[in-house]
Amino acid sequence: MELVSNKTALNGIINVPSDKSISHRSIMFGAIAEGTTTIKNFLRGDDCLSTLKAFQDLGVKIEDDGTVITVYGNGFSGLQPANEALNVGNSGTTIRLIMGILAGRPFTTKLFGDHSIAKRPMNRVMLPLNSMGAVCQGHDHTEFPPLTITGTEKLQPIAYEMPVASAQVKSAILFAAMQAHGESVIIEKEKTRDHTEDMIRQFGGTIDVFGKEIRIQGPQTFIGQEITVPGDISSAAFFLVAGLITPNSNIQLKNVGLNPTRTGIIDVIEQMGGTITVEETAHADNKAGTLTVTTSQLNGIEIGGEIIPRLIDELPIIALLATQAEGTTIIRDAEELKVKETNRIDAVAKELNKMGANIEPTEDGLIIHGKTPLHGAKVTSYGDHRIGMMLQIAALLVKEGTVELEKAEAISVSYPSFFTDLNKLYQ
Ligand code: SPQ
Numbered sequence: 568m569e570l571v572s573n574k575t576a577l578n579g580i581i582n583v584p585s586d587k588s589i590s591h592r593s594i595m596f597g598a599i600a601e602g603t604t605t606i607k608n609f610l611r612g613d614d615c616l617s618t619l620k621a622f623q624d625l626g627v628k629i630e631d632d633g634t635v636i637t638v639y640g641n642g643f644s645g646l647q648p649a650n651e652a653l654n655v656g657n658s659g660t661t662i663r664l665i666m667g668i669l670a671g672r673p674f675t676t677k678l679f680g681d682h683s684i685a686k687r688p689m690n691r692v693m694l695p696l697n698s699m700g701a702v703c704q705g706h707d708h709t710e711f712p713p714l715t716i717t718g719t720e721k722l723q724p725i726a727y728e729m730p731v732a733s734a735q736v737k738s739a740i741l742f743a744a745m746q747a748h749g750e751s752v753i754i755e756k757e758k759t760r761d762h763t764e765d766m767i768r769q770f771g772g773t774i775d776v777f778g779k780e781i782r783i784q785g786p787q788t789f790i791g792q793e794i795t796v797p798g799d800i801s802s803a804a805f806f807l808v809a810g811l812i813t814p815n816s817n818i819q820l821k822n823v824g825l826n827p828t829r830t831g832i833i834d835v836i837e838q839m840g841g842t843i844t845v846e847e848t849a850h851a852d853n854k855a856g857t858l859t860v861t862t863s864q865l866n867g868i869e870i871g872g873e874i875i876p877r878l879i880d881e882l883p884i885i886a887l888l889a890t891q892a893e894g895t896t897i898i899r900d901a902e903e904l905k906v907k908e909t910n911r912i913d914a915v916a917k918e919l920n921k922m923g924a925n926i927e928p929t930e931d932g933l934i935i936h937g938k939t940p941l942h943g944a945k946v947t948s949y950g951d952h953r954i955g956m957m958l959q960i961a962a963l964l965v966k967e968g969t970v971e972l973e974k975a976e977a978i979s980v981s982y983p984s985f986f987t988d989l990n991k992l993y994q
Pocket of ligand 1: 589614732733738879903
């Protein structure tokens, strides 16, 4: 499709779509809890709908009246063998977290997804779950999907030092650990998003967190809750950057979730000299607020270490931001980007360079030399929603030529109303 280009001002207010990570987990906790869970502001993006369908296939009654999702949980033992293989679509969160839940269920489940899921590493989840007593197998003796998992009611607790900083791996182990008999201890490599830990408490369970050390006792039972999902800072990120780099702009983003494990992009914008204000508002379950950005002069910075998991999904759009900053920006310690929906290090460098950026891909990140004007080109999202949205924001700066995006449909994975929201800012 041809992207919107050559915008000289963006102004307005956007209600950010609901948080993807929290939407997935609200269905999962609803399904394993006893009693009814209601979910308001559920994200009806493709990924979260894959999670919803997967739990329906596992025998959980889930209704959607168009406003509220209602999950009728019957505890872990309410999950029943699925008649067919579960299709997780494009969603890494669905396949990895569901494996932790299925590790404690005494039946076999097959899981598959799209061509991107078939390339995402699964040993990071399969190895710890296998050591707890589940039997997980990848396709053709590899670690890649389609996968088979046979769970057991006799899961052993685990003491596990995580080799990667990953909220998905941590969450999968937590879902298994809450079904095991005894105490499990998980040590994180770096602190990652903690929505699973928050929901354990919210659904009436217990968990102890001391910095990077997590202790959880199993078995635990959970009670159905009323959940309201806040807006997703990872979706807000595209319009934060749009407002900072497009001339004459002022954009307000309402109801953005501000869990501190997710707000690394705000720190980066401030360090680069961007004008951003954060106004916290009351939200039922999670910290949230209004973020306002205005067009800014930016400077290059270094981004690495503990902040990386706090902005891992924002790195493609941060790379675009850096192309419009004076000087060099270095992103390091971000090798996890290579195993997302696509290799995001290569994709960002290749596609933005086609548009005139000066970006060097490295083993664990990117070196971005700014400030560079951008021009028209034929680009692709590689089927990765975040690459697709980043390229649309880049196109806004293009004055000459057009930007043609291949595989734009991937954007509906996390932000189905992305183009409609963008449209509101220049009408
Ligand atoms: O679900 P999926 O496909 O893995 O989604 C992504 C994304 O960009 O939306 C990653 F590609 O987000 C992950 C995130 O990178 C969602 C997530 C979570 O909800 O727990 C955690 C992060 O992944 P990881 O591998 O670091 O645990």
